[in-house]
Amino acid sequence: MLVKTKKHHIDIIENGNVTSPKGFSAGGVHTGIRKAKLDFGWLHSDVPATAAGVYTVNAFQAPPLKVTQQSLSVDHALQTIVVNSGIANACTGEQGMEDALQTRKWVSEKMRVNEHHVAVASTGLIGVTLPMEKIEAGVEAMTHKDNMSCDRFEQAILTTDTVTKKIAIKLKIDGKEITIGGAAKGSGMIHPNMATMLAYITTDANVEAESLQKALRIVTDHTFNMITVDGDSSTNDTVLVLANGLQNNHPLDENHPQWRLFVEALQFVSQELAKQIARDGEGATKLIQVNVKGAPTIETARHVGKAVISSNLVKSAVYGADPNWGRVVCAVGYSNQPVHPDKVDVALGDIHVVKGGLPLPFSEEEAKSYLSNDDVHITINLNDGKESCAAWGCDLTYDYVKINASYRT
Structure with missing residues (x-):
């Protein structure tokens, strides 16, 4: 290949x-x-x-x-x-x-x-x-x-x-x-x-x-x-x-x-x-990739990417195939980076759900269908520069708790 x-x-x-x-x-x-x-x-x-x-x-x-x-x-x-x-x-x-x-x-x-x-x-x-x-x-x-x-x-x-x-x-x-x-x-x-x-x-x-x-x-x-x-x-x-x-x-x-x-x-x-x-995260069923674009610095891009991919609420939403974009923008907001909310765009795969910090009309069924895939991409455009990065994680499932509740026993 x-x-x-x-x-x-x-x-x-x-x-x-x-x-x-x-x-x-x-x-x-x-x-x-x-x-x-x-x-x-x-x-x-x-x-x-x-x-x-x-x-x-x-x-x-x-x-x-x-x-x-x-x-x-x-x-x-x-x-x-x-x-x-x-x-x-x-x-x-x-x-x-x-x-x-x-x-x-x-x-x-x-x-x-x-x-x-x-x-x-x-x-x-x-x-x-x-x-x-x-x-x-x-x-x-x-x-x-x-x-x-x-x-x-x-x-x-x-x-x-x-x-x-x-x-x-x-x-x-x-x-x-x-x-x-x-x-x-x-x-x-x-x-x-x-x-x-x-x-x-x-x-x-x-x-x-x-x-x-x-x-x-x-x-x-x-x-x-x-x-x-x-x-x-x-x-x-x-x-x-x-x-x-x-x-x-x-x-x-x-x-x-x-x-x-x-x-x-x-x-x-x-x-x-x-x-x-x-x-292969414990109990995982999906690979999540967070793509951050338009960041003023690479450090900002990484911090935003890590904040979103680390959010248990985002990970749980992906597990449940719930297109709850509010959890994504919330994580962007607490990344402690100089983000301008009125510039932020968010997409789930090819489905655009946020433009300039405001919700866009989209098909809940199409978004839910997309989030049911094994690979899920979340794209965040800060529209404030030229730097970009990717971060990877997995969904948070019931099995993760089961595995770690009995790790020693």
Whole structure:
């Protein structure tokens, strides 16, 4: 499938995944942390890869995040990532830090890589220490051929997710075929800026470290930081990008003539993963996309988009296919942005419901029919500038309450 960006094009790889780029492998195993599902996964590069990361803004950063940041601070490179699901190893004090460091040491020895080239991640229950005998068993299983497959990795990192999230694309840089792949997990506690979300992006492109970090921060602001499920932010959220350079292109940085193409491709992969996370929100039946246009600044566009996509009243209305546009303008109004109410237009899909802050006549039946679709677009035109953005979320359903009312039990 050919996808056109602003001036370029990329190809989506059918059934592509995070191991589609040259030199990457992955696997997963069941250790017993969870009752039956795979619960320990790993992603590995044949060579140390230039790496970049962004993390949750929650003040209670879990020990795995701190260890991963410590690893990256040495030489901005990673080779192996391990993830356990079921237990978050968050709010676990000194013991949690020791366990994360021990995990890193075991993986280093097992995979024969430098300790500071190992990243660790955990997702699941907060306030519970890791069963280290099971983590050790997972590490020991990392080299068993039967456990090696990207599908097993994608399954092992899930918690309340109902589906795996993955994508891979290819593009030409310096005449070489560059591949970018991605895998993610996330279903609940999803809210800007990031949430109970883990995302891993790989590429065989050669990318300069500082430029990769800058690109990831920019891309994250447009993608992972523009999704919400329930307004809760978690303690363990991480996005990591690994670039192992095995395609031997000229090093990519801001001065490379195809730098913009690479950043657009990275953003496309991130956006697709972010949308897959939003679509799989706990109990969700619909993906909602809020498009903000005509904003005076990009910051205004983002704040307005986040306010609308985060509104439980908007999300509930979409679930019930209720064209209650008043909830949309209400959210725009409390976004704390310099909005001029008499300029605001709102549309549900192609159905225009508000013009200049005043209601337009429209068919309730047509609007209700549109809101019954699996994908719902809400467009808000502030008519006060040229900036725009998109934000993604899902509807709020009865099942969301059921899932979270019994998360521990």
